[in-house]
Amino acid sequence: MARxxxxxxxxxxxxxxxxxxxxxKSVGDEVxxxxxxxxxxxxxxDAEIPSPAEGILAExxxxxxxxxxxxxxxxxxxxxKAAPVSAASPPSPPAAEAPPAPxxxxxxxxxxxxxxxxxxxxxxxxxxxxxxxxxxxxxxQRSTPLVRKIAAEHHVDIGQVPGTGHAGRVTxxxxxxxxxxxxxxxxxxxxxxxxxxxxxxxxxxVHPTVGAxxxxxxxxxSKIRKLTADHMIMSxxxxxxxxxxxxxxxxxxxxxxxxxxxxxxxxxxxxTYMAFIVKAVADNLxxxxxxxxxxxxDTIIYRKSINIGMAVALDWGLxxxxxxxxxxxxxxxxxxxxxxMADRARSKxxxxxxxxxxxxxxxNPGVFGSYIGTPIINQPQVGILGVGAIEKRPKILTLxxxxxxxxxxxxxxxxxxxxxxxxxxxxxxxxMADLKRDLESFPEGAL
Amino acid sequence: MAEVTYLEALRQGIWExxxxxxxxxxxxxxxxxxxxxxxxxxxxxxxxGEERVIDTPISEAAIVGAAAGAxxxxxxxxxxxxxMDFIACAYDILTNYVATARYRAGLSTPIVVRGPSGGYxxxxxxxxxxxxxxFLHTPGLKLxxxxxxxxxxxxxxxxxxxxxxxxxxxxxxxYRRIKEDLPQDEEIVTPLGKARVANxxxxxxxxxxxxxxxxxxxxxxxxxxxxxxxxxxLDLRTLLPMDDEAIVTSVRKTNKVLIAHEDTRTxxxxxxxxxxxxxxxxxxxDGPIMRVTAHDTxxxxxPTLEDYVLPQTDDVLKSARWLLAY
Numbered sequence: 001m002a003r004x005x006x007x008x009x010x011x012x013x014x015x016x017x018x019x020x021x022x023x024x025k026s027v028g029d030e031v032x033x034x035x036x037x038x039x040x041x042x043x044x045x046d047a048e049i050p051s052p053a054e055g056i057l058a059e060x061x062x063x064x065x066x067x068x069x070x071x072x073x074x075x076x077x078x079x080x081k082a083a084p085v086s087a088a089s090p091p092s093p094p095a096a097e098a099p100p101a102p103x104x105x106x107x108x109x110x111x112x113x114x115x116x117x118x119x120x121x122x123x124x125x126x127x128x129x130x131x132x133x134x135x136x137x138x139x140x141q142r143s144t145p146l147v148r149k150i151a152a153e154h155h156v157d158i159g160q161v162p163g164t165g166h167a168g169r170v171t172x173x174x175x176x177x178x179x180x181x182x183x184x185x186x187x188x189x190x191x192x193x194x195x196x197x198x199x200x201x202x203x204x205x206v207h208p209t210v211g212a213x214x215x216x217x218x219x220x221x222s223k224i225r226k227l228t229a230d231h232m233i234m235s236x237x238x239x240x241x242x243x244x245x246x247x248x249x250x251x252x253x254x255x256x257x258x259x260x261x262x263x264x265x266x267x268x269x270x271x272t273y274m275a276f277i278v279k280a281v282a283d284n285l286x287x288x289x290x291x292x293x294x295x296x297x298d299t300i301i302y303r304k305s306i307n308i309g310m311a312v313a314l315d316w317g318l319x320x321x322x323x324x325x326x327x328x329x330x331x332x333x334x335x336x337x338x339x340x341m342a343d344r345a346r347s348k349x350x351x352x353x354x355x356x357x358x359x360x361x362x363x364n365p366g367v368f369g370s371y372i373g374t375p376i377i378n379q380p381q382v383g384i385l386g387v388g389a390i391e392k393r394p395k396i397l398t399l400x401x402x403x404x405x406x407x408x409x410x411x412x413x414x415x416x417x418x419x420x421x422x423x424x425x426x427x428x429x430x431x432m433a434d435l436k437r438d439l440e441s442f443p444e445g446a447l
Numbered sequence: 448m449a450e451v452t453y454l455e456a457l458r459q460g461i462w463e464x465x466x467x468x469x470x471x472x473x474x475x476x477x478x479x480x481x482x483x484x485x486x487x488x489x490x491x492x493x494x495x496g497e498e499r500v501i502d503t504p505i506s507e508a509a510i511v512g513a514a515a516g517a518x519x520x521x522x523x524x525x526x527x528x529x530x531m532d533f534i535a536c537a538y539d540i541l542t543n544y545v546a547t548a549r550y551r552a553g554l555s556t557p558i559v560v561r562g563p564s565g566g567y568x569x570x571x572x573x574x575x576x577x578x579x580x581x582f583l584h585t586p587g588l589k590l591x592x593x594x595x596x597x598x599x600x601x602x603x604x605x606x607x608x609x610x611x612x613x614x615x616x617x618x619x620x621x622y623r624r625i626k627e628d629l630p631q632d633e634e635i636v637t638p639l640g641k642a643r644v645a646n647x648x649x650x651x652x653x654x655x656x657x658x659x660x661x662x663x664x665x666x667x668x669x670x671x672x673x674x675x676x677x678x679x680x681l682d683l684r685t686l687l688p689m690d691d692e693a694i695v696t697s698v699r700k701t702n703k704v705l706i707a708h709e710d711t712r713t714x715x716x717x718x719x720x721x722x723x724x725x726x727x728x729x730x731x732x733d734g735p736i737m738r739v740t741a742h743d744t745x746x747x748x749x750p751t752l753e754d755y756v757l758p759q760t761d762d763v764l765k766s767a768r769w770l771l772a773y
Contacts, residue, residue, distance in 0.1 A: 144773075146702050146733040165773050172702050172733040 004053040006075040008040065008068050019067040020074060024048070025057045031077065038075070055079035067298060072152045143170050150175050205230045224317040235379045239295075240420035243374045243386075246432045249440045250390050250410040256444050269335040273390050273412075274310070277362060278334050279446070280438040281385060282306050282326040285360055288431040290423055292359045294380040300422050309358035309378060310338060312345040313367075319345050320378060322358040331447045366390060372413035382423055383431075388413035451629050454622040456596045458487050460603035461525060463634075465495055468523060471607055472499040474510060475527030484529045485563055485622060507536035511560060515545050515612075518556045523607055528562030531616055532576040545612045546587030559606045563619035565658055565709055566746045566757050570619075575746035575753075577657070577710035579616055579686055583719060589613040589639055590686040594660035596627035598684060601637030609639060618658040625661070639685045642693035648677035651771055652697040654720055655707040656683040659758065663707055666763040676771050686716055694720065695728045702733035703770050707763055712740040734773035739766050 008018045022039040031037055036048035037057065058078035062068050143151070143158050147170050151158045161178045163170040207229065212218050221229065253276050264271040285292040285306045294301040306327040309320040321341035326334065344350050361384045365373040372388035395409040414435070418428040451459070465471045472495075473488055479502040482489030492500040503510045507528060514524035528534050534541070541560065548554040566575035582588050591606055591613055593599040599617065606613040629635065645660055646667050653663040660682045667678035681697050683690060698704055704724060706717035717738040724736055742756045 144702075144733045145730045149730045169773065171773065 002055075002079040003058065004055065004077040004079055005073045006037065006049070006052060006077060008062075008070050008072045008074050009047075009049060010070040017067050017069045020062045020064050022064055023060060027057055027060055029057045031055065031057055051077065053077055053079050068155075069152075144172070146172055147175050150179070154179050205233045207233075222316065224319070228318055231379065232376050235377050238379055239377045239382070241374075241377060241417055242420045242423075242425065242428065243415050243417045244425070244428050244432055245372060246414045246416070246436050248412045248414050248436050249395065250412055252440060253442050254410040256442060256447065259444070260447050264332065264335060267332060269332055270339055271331075271335055272338065274338055274362070274364065274387070275331055275335040276439065276442060277385075277387060278308055278310075278323065278326055278338065279329075279331055280435055280442070281360065281362060282308060282329075282334075283438060284431055284435045286327055287434060288427065290427050291383040291418065291431050293382050293422060294359075295382065295419065295421050296380075303359040305357070305359060307357050307359045309355075309361035309381075310341060311361060311363035312342050314346060319350070319355060320358060320361055321345050321350055321354050322356065324357070361385070362387065366412065372415050374415055375417045377417055377419055382419035382421075383428070384417050386415035386417070388415070448628040449631055450626050451596060452623050453593075453596050453599045453617075453625050454485065454487060456600035456627070456629060457603055457617060458489075459629075460600040460635075461488070461607070462491070462494075464523075464525075464604055464607045465491070465499065468607075470521060471523045471525065472501065472517075473525045473527065474501040474503050474514060476503060476505055476510075476529045478502060478527050483527060485619065488527070507533050508540050511537040511540045511545065511558070514558045514560075515540065515548070515556050518558045518612075519548070519554050523557050524559070525607060526558060526560045528560060530570075530574050530576075531562045531564035531578055532573050534560065534562070534578055534614070535581070538581070541582070541588070541612070541614070542585045546585045549587065549611070555610050556612050557607075557610045559603070559609075559613045559615050561603065561606075561615035561617060563622070564616045565618040565620055566741075566753060567620040567658065569748065569750055569753060570746070571748040572745035577616070577708070579614075580710055580714060580716050582614055583686055583716055587612070588687060590616065591639060591684065592616045592618075592657040592686060593684065594618075594621070594645070594657050594682050596625055597629060597635060598637055598643070598682075600629065601635040602639065602684065604634075604636045605639050608636070613639070616657065620658050621661075637684070640688040640690055641684065642690035643682045643684055644679060644693075644697070645682045646678065646680040648679035648701065650676040650678065650701055651703045651705065651767055652679045652681055652701045653705045653707055653763065653767065654681045654683060654694060654697075656686065657709065659707045659709050659763075662758065662760045662763055665760045666767055669760075669764060670767060670771070674768065674771065678767060689720070689723070691723055691727060694724060695731075698724055698728040699731045702731055703773070704732070704734075705737045705739060705763070705766055705770055707739040707758060709741060709757060711743045712738060713743050715740055734770050737766050737770050739763050 018040045020038060021041045023037070024039065025031055025037045031051040031054065033052070033054045034050040037051045038049050040047055040049055055077040057075060059076040060074070061076070062072070062074040068074065147158065150156070150172070156175060156179060158170050158175070161170045161175050163174055165171040165174070250273065253273065257271055257273065257276070261271050285308075289302045290300075292303050292306055294303065305325055307322045307324050308326040309322045311318060311320050321344070323329070323334065323337045323341065329337065341350070341354070344354075358378065358381060360381055361375075361378040363373070363375045363384060364387045366387050366389035369389050373386045375384040375386045377384050390410060390412040392408050393411040394406050395411060396404055397407045397409075398404050414432065416428055416432050461471075461473065465473070473491060475483070477484060478488045479492040479497065479500045482491070488500060503513070510526050514526045517524050528537075537560070545556050545558065548556045564577050564579075566577075568575065579590050579592060582590055589606070589609065589611055591602050593602045593615075599621075603615060606615050646664055648667060648671075651670075653667065655663045660680065663678075663680045667680050670676050670678050679697050679701055681693060706720050708715055708717055710716065715738070717740060721736045721738070724732070739758045739762050741758055744756055747753050747756055
């Protein structure tokens with residue numbers, strides 16, 4: 001009997017894995033060479049995978065919806081039509097599978113490992129820090145063809161197996177012992193992506209050293225400065241930043257603001273442009289959930305709450321208090337929250353949980369007069385809105401009769417930096433276009 | 448049963464074949480009256496006569512050429528090279544003529560070219576060589592390298608009966624050093640192309656042949672006693688045709704391979720075996736394929752230098768342990 005393995009193909013240079021989206025054939029089906037047997041999707045393309053040989057689909061090893069690394073065996077063809085076809089489909093747990101000619105010595109006690117490799121096995125903790133692999137982690141994943149084959153068959157992440165070989169290399173005995181211990185059951189399945197690609201955190205970010213010159217003052221970073229420095233670098237490394245710019249006409253809002261200023265003041269709130277912006281952003285985040293989301297490993301978390309962070313510049317740094325459930329607040333509530341947060345940020349009276357769980361951030365470089373900026377995303381969010389100076393500028397308008405005039409309008413430039421890993425240009429621009437429309441035609445009644 | 452040496456087993460094999468088949472005859476330098484440099488054919492001329500045990504001039508090319516002609520006429524000549532080092536003088540006729548005769552002219556050439564090869568005997572550069580790699584590349588030849596007393600007899604008988612040219616590399620270090628009880632009433636014929644598991648093991652395979660089999664067995668024994676690992680020793684016996692199936696079976700079992708041969712490293716037979724394993728069992732490897740061979744130099748006369756240049760048990764041991772820990 002001849003068995004031909006079907007592997008997850010590499011559909012592009014940077015593609016490391018693919019998802020089985022649909023099986024076009026079932027176990028037991030006859031297939032011709034080059035006949036499509038399944039559909040896969042990778043981050044770049046969706047494709048039909050042709051059969052590498054003529055035969056019978058004997059085994060489906062990867063069920064629909066599961067993502068596996070390229071070169072992983074996803075199915076097995078039996079080219080000898082007389083041979084019995086395995087009933088295992090979709091794949092039963094590894095133990096039930098009969099891998100071709102299993103290496104027997106697995107079960108036997110292994111005195112050799114202790115005698116030959118005296119180095120104690122190091123527990124291979126899942127990657128704990130940033131997206132950048134350490135040398136040890138890379139080494140541990142260096143493995144022999146046999147170990148990779150066993151890992152693929154049992155859906156084991158080699159990085160999680162304690163290695164006893166040279167330089168911590170994972171040997172056959174290591175991976176067989178790991179599988180026997182039942183560990184892969186935890187590592188496989190839906191939890192696996194999270195284990196292979198831990199959520200990025202600040203991790204160890206090393207800032208290059210620079211020589212000081214005579215007369216320079218050198219002082220250590222404050223805690224908040226160090227956190228900000230690390231976080232900004234981590235964010236740049238983590239997200240695929242793209243920034244779009246939109247010009248917003250604030251003339252309508254300026255008029256509303258002028259009309260309602262006193263009323264708000266009487267009720268204990270300062271009606272700022274920012275309150276209008278927060279309100280419109282909160283409404284639009286609801287309509288564009290992909291901008292109110294996070295990337296976790298190979299999954300996307302769409303946040304239920306709309307918690308808007310407001311970057312507040314302090315004399316000693318930068319802090320981002322969060323307005324929780326901004327979509328549930330009235331204009332008055334928003335205006336009060338903004339003032340309260342900013343006030344308490346400057347007087348260091350924020351509670352720790354008031355700077356956490358933001359789902360989107362607004363930063364306002366315009367208060368200093370900046371035309372606009374290109375903000376860095378506040379991880380693990382995927383979008384940050386920059387608000388430029390709001391001021392009167394000449395603007396060409398087309399009147400109802402078709403005549404173009406130059407008018408004095410209250411204008412601002414907005415920028416949205418978004419994470420292109422999950423937010424495509426069209427998503428980001430639709431969000432911004434809706435935001436622009438809502439701000440430019442802000443209903444007075446909303447107050 | 449009688450305890451016989453490797454050399455005596457060889458002698459018995461040729462003798463029995465000459466008794467069995469009148470077409471079998473022996474020719475070579477000093478094989479007749481003198482009985483051969485190592486006395487493999489001692490007493491043959493007296494028993495079988497000068498026509499079947501022929502002393503020849505000192506010309507390896509002429510000896511092989513004469514044998515090839517006789518073979519075409521239906522005879523089964525057994526040529527002795529006084530030392531296998533000298534087979535280089537017959538390289539042209541063996542590779543260009545003998546090896547191609549069946550392809551070119553449909554001519555069967557059932558000759559055996561046999562002789563002592565190998566070192567560890569202080570023989571120096573012209574009396575210690577292992578020239579098998581020089582013929583591995585030539586289609587049409589069969590290469591046999593017996594390691595045991597039983598195989599020395601069984602393989603020479605099979606070689607003489609084979610209808611194609613066989614080069615038979617005996618090992619002179621083994622001639623009188625290894626002994627074995629061989630049944631005298633049983634006909635021993637060992638088929639060509641079948642490897643032998645000299646020692647069963649689970650953690651590492653040593654692929655080897657000829658005298659290196661014994662060093663591999665020593666290393667395997669020490670590893671078993673001192674390290675608790677078991678080493679499979681695969682004695683190839685025949686390099687052409689090579690028993691790929693036996694090699695792959697063992698690789699799939701142990702997943703680690705060390706190839707040990709006495710010949711020099713570069714262009715040695717180990718390279719060919721490595722390539723075959725890569726092609727047929729890559730996914731079964733749990734470590735790089737390692738080689739233990741002689742250094743790339745001629746074999747020196749000086750005992751200390753010869754010991755250094757030729758692979759020793761400790762060299763096998765060192766590589767095997769490194770690979771076991773890989």
